[in-house]
Amino acid sequence: MDDNELPADVALMWRVRAAPRRGPKPALTLDDIVAAAVAIADEEGDLGAVSMARVAERLGNSTMALYRHVKSKDDLLVLMSDAAVERPDPLPAGIGWRTGLTFWADGVMTAIRKHKWYANVPISGPPAGPNNLAWFDLALGALQGTGLPEEAKVGVVMGLITYVQGQIRVSFDLTAGFDDDPAAFEHYGATLARVVDPRVYPAVAKVLAAGVFAAGVGFEESNDADFDFGLQLYLDGVAAFIERVTG
Template identity: 75%
Template sequence: MSEQPELPADVALMWGLRDVTKRGPKPSLSVGDITRAAIELADAEGLAAVSMARVAERLGNSTMALYRHVKSKDELLVLMSDAALERPEPLPAGADWRAGLTFWAKGVLTAVRRHRWYAKLPISGPPAGPNNLAWFDSALGALKDTGLSEESKVGIVMGLMTYVQGEMRLSMDLATGFSENPDAFTRYGATLSRVVDPRELPALAKVLAAGVFDQVDAFEVTEEADFDFGLQLYLNGVAGFIDRAE
């Protein structure tokens, strides 16, 4: 029988399977301690403030003490990206696939909004940490009674993840931009009306003529409505796919 391949370093770290046994006294720190301190620091000062030195300072330890458990800032960000999500709430009892995925998607958004820096984390690969996989499993579970193949379920969930992540990152960037330069948003319609030629950009000209960008709240904090609109469009497509697969 062939040997099992070695786990990737970041996966072993997130699952607590990395061997950090060394001679000397028992370490006073754990990976969990380090991750929690990093998240607290990011919550207080933003992701840019997170460094091995700052986390060590927050814990009252030397930077070298952290390196015994976490080898780099990149590894620390991987740990933060999983731990910040926490575990998902159980899907509502008796919910159909659509209600389940709606509940799931809004749960992801709620979890991420607790940590506004989450949108700045690099995406380095598919979900592999315990919390991320718990969310993955939950979404797949919402599709259990659809009769779809396992491959189709994965495709639907990965597409939904892409939508949620994209909407989350875009909305947070826009919210930051609005807070820093509200005039760029409140004057958007007036600005476009000065440069949009109906002969060159006819579809956009119709949007402007309809007054879509005249209201300040067109770009203000409408995250929830925008998210729901896009989510239901996506789920309408899923519904059509399920109908055709039956």
């Protein structure tokens, strides 16, 4: 690839270079194709439900008509992953960096929870599509008043992306498990209490004795609380880092 040439997936996401076309001008647009693919995945809750043939059928076109815009399903997945997050709302005026990053993380979670299939999209690189880059820009903007050097801002945001993406994927997997067998979650503490020997698992036994896994806390509430707890721990570390670098 020439140094001045954009990678194919980036060019496609930014609509910089259209896919090669042959024959009559197609009635479809790339946005039509992506919207149809996202709709199928949303309806089925499964990325595996998306195929070029099924998207074409939904749009009332031939599969070959799709290939004039996207060369493969892999290209379509790249476009879907960027379309799913949409564009973020701007940061509220006058807020500090910590509130800004909390707003950002909550916004990412809200956007992605609309698409259960998102957790199965491969992560092949840093943010590059227009929507994902808008979220990246928003998070960097939250750190503008901290005094951190630009490289450090990127490090903080990339760490936050890793945390949020990891929590999203774990959350989706756990939600699927809960939907299949809610009793296993509701009785988790009681189940462990029957098999945990305090002499072998002393730390786990203390957690059980403290009632941490006792029944009564709803799964969704617990899931949200775990996300918020981990987020604030991460931001505590960022606060200490900012103090060390700029204090």
